[in-house]
Amino acid sequence: MEEIESPTLLLNWQTAKANIDRMVEKARRHQLRLRPHLKTAQCLQIARYFEEKGVEQFTCSSFSMASFFAEGGIKDITVAFPVNVRETKTINALAAQIRLNILAVNAESLALLKNDLRHPVGVFLKIDVGTHRTGLLPEDETGIGACLREIESSNLLTFRGFLAHAGHSYTARSSEEILNVHHESTGILRRLKSKYQHRYPGLELSTGDTPTCSLADEGWNGIDEIRPGNFVFYDLMQVALGSCRMKDVAVALACPVVALHPDRHEAIVYGGGVHLSKDRMAWKGNEIFGLPVELTKSGWKLPEPGNYVRSLSQEHGVLHCSPHFFEKLKTGSLTGILPVHSCMMVDIADEYLLTTGERWEKM
Amino acid sequence: MEEIESPTLLLNWQTAKANIDRMVEKARRHQLRLRPHLKTAQCLQIARYFEEKGVEQFTCSSFSMASFFAEGGIKDITVAFPVNVRETKTINALAAQIRLNILAVNAESLALLKNDLRHPVGVFLKIDVGTHRTGLLPEDETGIGACLREIESSNLLTFRGFLAHAGHSYTARSSEEILNVHHESTGILRRLKSKYQHRYPGLELSTGDTPTCSLADEGWNGIDEIRPGNFVFYDLMQVALGSCRMKDVAVALACPVVALHPDRHEAIVYGGGVHLSKDRMAWKGNEIFGLPVELTKSGWKLPEPGNYVRSLSQEHGVLHCSPHFFEKLKTGSLTGILPVHSCMMVDIADEYLLTTGERWEKM
Numbered sequence: 001m002e003e004i005e006s007p008t009l010l011l012n013w014q015t016a017k018a019n020i021d022r023m024v025e026k027a028r029r030h031q032l033r034l035r036p037h038l039k040t041a042q043c044l045q046i047a048r049y050f051e052e053k054g055v056e057q058f059t060c061s062s063f064s065m066a067s068f069f070a071e072g073g074i075k076d077i078t079v080a081f082p083v084n085v086r087e088t089k090t091i092n093a094l095a096a097q098i099r100l101n102i103l104a105v106n107a108e109s110l111a112l113l114k115n116d117l118r119h120p121v122g123v124f125l126k127i128d129v130g131t132h133r134t135g136l137l138p139e140d141e142t143g144i145g146a147c148l149r150e151i152e153s154s155n156l157l158t159f160r161g162f163l164a165h166a167g168h169s170y171t172a173r174s175s176e177e178i179l180n181v182h183h184e185s186t187g188i189l190r191r192l193k194s195k196y197q198h199r200y201p202g203l204e205l206s207t208g209d210t211p212t213c214s215l216a217d218e219g220w221n222g223i224d225e226i227r228p229g230n231f232v233f234y235d236l237m238q239v240a241l242g243s244c245r246m247k248d249v250a251v252a253l254a255c256p257v258v259a260l261h262p263d264r265h266e267a268i269v270y271g272g273g274v275h276l277s278k279d280r281m282a283w284k285g286n287e288i289f290g291l292p293v294e295l296t297k298s299g300w301k302l303p304e305p306g307n308y309v310r311s312l313s314q315e316h317g318v319l320h321c322s323p324h325f326f327e328k329l330k331t332g333s334l335t336g337i338l339p340v341h342s343c344m345m346v347d348i349a350d351e352y353l354l355t356t357g358e359r360w361e362k363m
Numbered sequence: 364m365e366e367i368e369s370p371t372l373l374l375n376w377q378t379a380k381a382n383i384d385r386m387v388e389k390a391r392r393h394q395l396r397l398r399p400h401l402k403t404a405q406c407l408q409i410a411r412y413f414e415e416k417g418v419e420q421f422t423c424s425s426f427s428m429a430s431f432f433a434e435g436g437i438k439d440i441t442v443a444f445p446v447n448v449r450e451t452k453t454i455n456a457l458a459a460q461i462r463l464n465i466l467a468v469n470a471e472s473l474a475l476l477k478n479d480l481r482h483p484v485g486v487f488l489k490i491d492v493g494t495h496r497t498g499l500l501p502e503d504e505t506g507i508g509a510c511l512r513e514i515e516s517s518n519l520l521t522f523r524g525f526l527a528h529a530g531h532s533y534t535a536r537s538s539e540e541i542l543n544v545h546h547e548s549t550g551i552l553r554r555l556k557s558k559y560q561h562r563y564p565g566l567e568l569s570t571g572d573t574p575t576c577s578l579a580d581e582g583w584n585g586i587d588e589i590r591p592g593n594f595v596f597y598d599l600m601q602v603a604l605g606s607c608r609m610k611d612v613a614v615a616l617a618c619p620v621v622a623l624h625p626d627r628h629e630a631i632v633y634g635g636g637v638h639l640s641k642d643r644m645a646w647k648g649n650e651i652f653g654l655p656v657e658l659t660k661s662g663w664k665l666p667e668p669g670n671y672v673r674s675l676s677q678e679h680g681v682l683h684c685s686p687h688f689f690e691k692l693k694t695g696s697l698t699g700i701l702p703v704h705s706c707m708m709v710d711i712a713d714e715y716l717l718t719t720g721e722r723w724e725k726m
Contacts, residue, residue: 081678106694134681315402
């Protein structure tokens with residue numbers, strides 16, 4: 001810690017490992033395949049730990065991310081983003097190398113893709129289970145049928161099943177609402193399975209976002225695979241949703257303190273939007289961009305009430321502090337910041353500094 | 364354009380050059396030194412163009428950015444961020460190589476810095492002219508005096524003058540309000556100059572943010588230097604503030620269209636928070652994350668009413684479209700997105716693709 005000069009992504013690997021272990025155990029308990037999403041961690045060492053726990057299939061959010069992990073030796077990846085047909089060259093390179101699944105939301109993309117495809121690829125149809133971001137509507141038999149026809153007309157495409165991301169669990173205001181989202185969205189998938197499994201006996205159902213996977217302890221029947229990613233680190237958004245406890249948050253940004261304003265109990269840190277991202281959320285009556293925490297030799301303490309990141313510019317963070325917390329800050333010292341959204345903060349950084357001192361490269 | 368596979372930062376260099384030319388000319392007209400902020404462009408080719416126009420002094424927002432430009436041959440840089448004393452090693456390396464100015468907001472940082480300083484450094488005192496982010500209050504004679512004493516007690520530190528960033532111009536709701544901010548903040552600096560110039564006859568006043576520098580055509584007397592940065596590219600925020608016209612926006616993100624939802628006239632593009640940043644703003648009654656534009660061979664058309672980026676996930680952008688614009692979108696085609704905040708979008712990218720086809724590396 002003493003050697004940190006500029007904003008640095010800290011990883012408490014003990015905490016992240018415990019988060020991973022809990023999800024691995026939960027998936028096992030419910031006989032679900034855990035296909036963790038690597039968009040949060042973006043790190044080979046973390047993928048390796050999953051492998052040690054028996055997890056060998058992964059999810060990525062882009063073909064470039066999949067290429068990074070394929071080069072690192074990962075052999076089975078679903079790119080859970082509507083297939084971008086402009087990347088057919090990358091798709092072919094990946095499909096030659098690993099077992100690759102893609103996502104389709106319409107027949108047009110499959111029609112365009114199959115012309116230039118050279119290697120086998122599995123296809124999941126993305127179903128809109130209520131988030132209304134994208135996906136085929138579950139009742140859209142015409143759309144689903146058109147996709148299935150495109151898949152069948154190509155000897156390189158194989159229908160793998162239906163996939164959903166219940167992203168509206170993130171706008172839930174209680175654990176009960178999250179569980180409602182879970183039961184509704186898995187119900188939609190189960191109905192599709194019973195409708196199509198006579199034609200496709202091997203079809204699978206894949207779902208999973210961190211809130212429902214963390215909270216739901218039932219309603220998993222019929223589901224084959226879950227794909228949470230954020231749970232490895234969690235963040236303040238997940239604490240607010242009830243997906244985890246504050247002590248489960250496994251990443252923080254270490255920031256040098258550069259100015260103190262005792263008149264308003266505000267501290268300025270080197271650590272802004274280009275380090276934390278501009279993600280924000282409501283937290284105890286304030287709009288916040290993160291929560292400051294005191295750093296220790298082995299990590300960080302839990303946040304104290306009255307402290308929050310009030311605003312971010314490109315490189316500045318403005319911390320609003322309680323008198324007690326403010327007194328401990330010195331110009332030239334370091335403070336930690338817990339992120340609103342760990343995926344966005346981690347995406348920006350080049351590497352992790354583990355609280356044990358080791359450095360791990362990131363994608 | 365045809366070769367674009369994934370979200371790509373486009374630069375219309377003709378437009379950016381015209382923006383630069385206008386600001387160079389304006390500075391000349393008002394006898395101001397233009398010390399452009401490179402945090403927006405982060406690109407050596409763009410710094411070179413400034414040099415062609417006679418501009419040889421620059422501003423950076425971090426010592427790592429200053430190191431990048433110093434390696435590229437830039438010889439005079441002000442790091443306009445409260446000095447982070449944990450970076451003394453980098454500061455020494457820079458100060459050995461170039462004419463370096465730093466910013467101080469308190470005496471503590473200067474006291475810590477001077478112990479380890481090995482090469483001469485100029486110091487600007489950062490004045491809080493009303494933004495209340497950081498800086499010494501103009502009436503804080505004790506604070507200013509303490510800083511000046513630290514500077515005088517070191518033979519490597521030289522007092523250069525007072526520096527301000529009227530960041531509250533960004534929250535103005537009209538050009539008139541921006542001009543009020545300009546007159547107030549430059550007035551504060553002028554009063555400081557008359558108060559301290561008997562002791563420091565060479566002291567300079569440095570100010571400047573893109574809104575006031577773009578809009579103010581008077582009230583520059585006594586000011587020596589302006590440091591705008593965003594004006595090179597501008598963005599939707601600056602259009603809304605009246606700093607520029609829509610056709611002056613010089614950067615856009617080219618995004619592949621991956622899904623179309625005719626029922627709600629929404630298109631999904633590959634281009635999310637990790638490409639555009641999560642900056643957002645109010646625009647004609649909606650909260651937006653950017654405006655979609657039709658790409659052409661030589662750049663992009665102006666935005667059409669009824670289209671906006673409704674939401675962003677990590678890799679997804681959701682475009683809300685007018686029926687007319689929606690009809691032109693095809694799965695696998697490209698669309699452009701004008702950014703809410705160009706600095707944040709550009710910071711994320713690795714390179715520019717000029718609309719002429721050339722590629723320029725970024726920091």
